[in-house]
Amino acid sequence: MRIPGLILILVMAACGDDAEVKTCMPENACTCMDGIDRDTACVCAGGATCTVEGDNIEFSCDGNAACNLTCGANCLITCPGTTTCTVEVDDDAVVTCPGTASCDVLCHGDCQVNVAGNADAIVRCEKEASGAMCTVMCGGAMNCGNGVYTCSKACP
Numbered sequence: 001m002r003i004p005g006l007i008l009i010l011v012m013a014a015c016g017d018d019a020e021v022k023t024c025m026p027e028n029a030c031t032c033m034d035g036i037d038r039d040t041a042c043v044c045a046g047g048a049t050c051t052v053e054g055d056n057i058e059f060s061c062d063g064n065a066a067c068n069l070t071c072g073a074n075c076l077i078t079c080p081g082t083t084t085c086t087v088e089v090d091d092d093a094v095v096t097c098p099g100t101a102s103c104d105v106l107c108h109g110d111c112q113v114n115v116a117g118n119a120d121a122i123v124r125c126e127k128e129a130s131g132a133m134c135t136v137m138c139g140g141a142m143n144c145g146n147g148v149y150t151c152s153k154a155c156p
Contacts, residue, residue, distance in 0.1 A: 030042055030043070030048060041059075043062060044059065050069065055072040055090075061078070067086075086103075094112045096114045099116075100119055120151055122149070127147075
């Protein structure tokens with residue numbers, strides 16, 4: 001039966017030239033369209049694990065489940081509500097974790113992480129020793145050393 005493959009092709013085509021849905025479980029859990037703040041906007045349903053490759057993408061993880069999001073440069077990622085997000089980004093990314101979200105962020109370049117409400121986060125600034133800047137904004141930010149920062153949680 002070829003219908004699931006067809007659905008994945010339609011989702012990939014909806015992303016345009018700027019983003020490609022590489023994997024998504026469940027298969028149709030991530031949809032992409034023209035973006036507002038970035039060229040492409042992708043919304044991944046709660047509980048999905050999706051990898052989208054490309055640059056200049058805005059992501060949102062819906063629901064109160066977990067999302068695993070990977071993006072290139074100039075990405076805007078929001079993990080609202082009670083979600084758990086694992087995020088990997090390159091240069092010029094902005095990650096927002098409001099509410100009671102829990103975020104684990106790996107930055108391969110410059111990035112900004114905003115944590116609000118009762119949310120918590122761990123931020124790993126992989127290339128801080130070679131000049132990358134990770135700006136972590138939250139109440140009670142802790143610098144754990146070696147490019148690792150936390151918000152509202154203990155250092156690992």
